[in-house]
Amino acid sequence: MIEPSEYPELWDFLGSLRQGDLLTGTVSAVEPFGVFVALDDGPEHPVFPGVGFIALPELSWQRCDDASDVVQVGQRVSCEFLQFDTYNGEARLSLRATRPDPFEAFADRTEIGQRLHGRVAKVLPFGVLVEVAEGIEGVVHLSELLEPSANATGKDLGPGDDITVAVTGLDRRRRTVSLSQRQAPPHRR
Numbered sequence: 532m533i534e535p536s537e538y539p540e541l542w543d544f545l546g547s548l549r550q551g552d553l554l555t556g557t558v559s560a561v562e563p564f565g566v567f568v569a570l571d572d573g574p575e576h577p578v579f580p581g582v583g584f585i586a587l588p589e590l591s592w593q594r595c596d597d598a599s600d601v602v603q604v605g606q607r608v609s610c611e612f613l614q615f616d617t618y619n620g621e622a623r624l625s626l627r628a629t630r631p632d633p634f635e636a637f638a639d640r641t642e643i644g645q646r647l648h649g650r651v652a653k654v655l656p657f658g659v660l661v662e663v664a665e666g667i668e669g670v671v672h673l674s675e676l677l678e679p680s681a682n683a684t685g686k687d688l689g690p691g692d693d694i695t696v697a698v699t700g701l702d703r704r705r706r707t708v709s710l711s712q713r714q715a716p717p718h719r720r
Contacts, residue, residue, distance in 0.1 A: 533620030
């Protein structure tokens, strides 16, 4: 734990920040758990390679397993300040908050009942995850698959397979899309 009495300049700086502030800096380290940012207006951190920190989920609206897919050491970034991490003495930041949310654009142009073509991203025990737009995935539960028993084992559908689905639900707050293959059967010739 970083003590306020040992680093008053750091604590004063972090205490002056307000949620939503836009901060700029340089990516100083890319780690498996997130990214450290040396902030332009901030002091040096006594332990970490930067006063700012971006957790993996805050890097991009799309799923990100490797931070180096989004940013590189030395890259300049503008981030939104989320909160003051008093335990680590750092500014928690969001890079994705400075970019348009693709889910909102998808939800604006998509209607319940609309047929979409997608690609199976993952077979799950309860159904399949389908990418219906870039970075937008929805779930087709087993009960909404054309042949649930076969699909549950992954024999009929697998990652990369094309699938036609209908949108059965959109939840903007939870950022989820519910899909059905049964309600969008393939066209017969």
